[in-house]
Amino acid sequence: MDFRSIAHRYSTLLTPNSQTLARAVHAHILTSGFRPSPYILNRLIAVYCKSSNIRYARRVFDKIPQPDIVARTTLLAAYSSAGDVKLAKQVFRATPMSMRDTVSYNAMITAYSHGRDGHAAVWLFVEMKRKGFFPDSFSFSSVLGALSMIADEEKHCKQLHCEVVKCGVGNVTSVLNSLISCYVNCASSPLVSSSLVMGSARKLFDEMHERDELSWTTMIAGYVRSDDLGAARKLLDGMTEKIACAWNAMISGYVQHGFYNAAFELFRKMHLMGIQLDEYTYTSMISAASNAGFYKCGRQVHAYILRTEAQPSEHFILSVHNSLITFYTKCGKVVQAREIFNKMPVKDLVSWNAILSGFVNARCIEEANSIFKEMPERNLLTWTVMVSGLAQNGFGEEALKLFNQMRLEGLEPCDYSYAGAIMSCAVLGSLDNGKQIHSQVVRLGHDSSLSASNALITMYARCGLVESAYTVFLTMPYVDSISWNAMIAALAQHGRGVEAIQLYEQMLKEDILPDRITFLTILSACSHAGLVKEGRHYFDSMSACYDITPGEDHYARLIDLLCRAGLFSEAKNVTDSMPFESGAPIWEALLTGCRIHGNFELGIQAAERLFELMPQHDGTYIILSNMYATLGQWDEVARVRKLMRDRGVKKEPGCSWIEVENMVHVFLVDDAVHPEVQAVYKYLEQLVHEMRKLGYVPDTKFVLHDMESEHKEHALSAHSEKLAVVYGIMKLPLGATIRIFKNLRICGDCHNAFKFISKVVGREIVVRDRKRFHHFKNGQCSCGNYW
């Protein structure tokens, strides 16, 4: 067979799906010196482009001495869909003016549009007209897509609408679809009245002579985007054709707005009506199940897919499995999620990010870390998930390090990333860092972001500056229930229970619905302030007014509230009426109350139960041993100590820290490590002398009970919180508030001592311990000794 006939056969066989043949032809060209016609070369480029083999396409292209406009446009379009605007532009620029035509302009406009550069696209559209090219329906579809990105006023859409009509494509369905989509996008701009613009879109839709799948889908998705689910549903119900995309848009709208039951109802209807369910339907439904916590429903969807999809496409497998990973992790089934992830034949970035955040949410930080290291590629989301995951799990330092590293790698953090960094500062109590990040947030315009601002509220509160937290809260352009919860929690942690309750009441007045977290917060606010009646009232309102079933955590806080107030019989009534067995949180609350009120009988009972439920928890042993010590039952003290030793339980060492000039200084009990600790001891000695003059008597009871301190007199002055406070007095500017942090609860003697210190040195001391804040000022503590 000669070359000519081979060429002929190739040209008929080179369909877009014949990649193998394309390689054969290519090889033939390279090895035999065969010079195919431009037509064959163009086909070859097209086949390579179709199969995303752009590098081969480029090699063929570069071999052509004078590529024609078809070859150039094919390559340009391939770069465009691969998202490589730079190379697309290169090809376009290299095309001589005399060769260019409308199609090549259209392709380049689309390339800009894919590269999210709406201005460049519109500019090229204008240039193309100036150069005398007449825009066709493709030009309008492309430029309208670009315009959607930059138009924030209806008049922009209207302008192009006029041109569409002038150019005679005002009746072309595809152009009208793009135009509708343009109006729809514009409707989400804050500068326009959404209902007015949606009205214009709808008018176009109603006046169309012919509506295709896209018209219906665009219009329905448009209503969904402008939060008008009712209009979307009405349109869907009036649709006679069976258009899966339109149904998918509606379902996804329900899911995004949290109407999970409506989504499932529509899903069933879709199935009953015989509309083809596809990966888009399934992913939405699975995500509905994960968000709503409908484990059974999700399993059913999963099982249904396995039963019905015999030949799923690669795209189907990928997207469905990606959403399944999230589903299983959100339902607490990390093992299943991992299994699905491991078995996936092809993984993309979404899969990796899904499993990563699954581990992060399940608090499996080690696994998350190894996934993060293993990932073949990372994006902004990856880093953000990891930063906030580390922060949420208490690894503030690691989180901040990672945040800085992501910036070094040239990634521009988004508001969520900043929220993670701010939370790290909250965990560390690093006000200097927090303030710095706050100013960056403002500079970058992220201060209107909910996630960043909510994190700022928490950060300021946890660094001891409730007023700054309040300022953030009050200056937010809009707030959500998380903002309210954060602010109420801020007041609660600082013992300002009455204000916390007032804020909660205001939240109700503003028609914000409280959630489970709100009640946890408000109950502990009542607990810290001794507001028993109010606490009971709010607890009862949960199921009565808000249809929220109190969980074990809510019961535990109620019991904490009652026991702190010494109401043990009431607490018992509550535990008896609980719909479940008392777990560890309940017994812990009881034990805390018993410790405060010296109710040893019940306390010992609670402690013994806790030994069974969480044998590795150091706190129980310490409280129990202290109780026995107070009773003088030294045999029992010894027994508890032995039990602790035998079980290998280690007491978490007390440690306190303070920030001075952007540096965190850490002190341990009996610290000998900090370079300036000798000076600190010396200063403390002088201070105690002054304090004694005012009536301070060291309370040796606390030493007696401290299982780690063998040397009484010294141990008292060597508690880490004292060292940190003294260091602050020595190093911070005169009059500045001393803010220190402790990993455990503050010791009773230190609490007493700080009252005296605040008076002697005339400074405010703020202590954040494991549970709450203490503000010492002028010999008083804000907790009113109720802690």
Next chain:
DNA sequence: GTAGGGTTAG
């Protein structure tokens, strides 16, 4: 040779 919608990761 060129366009436009519905999904999954916080």
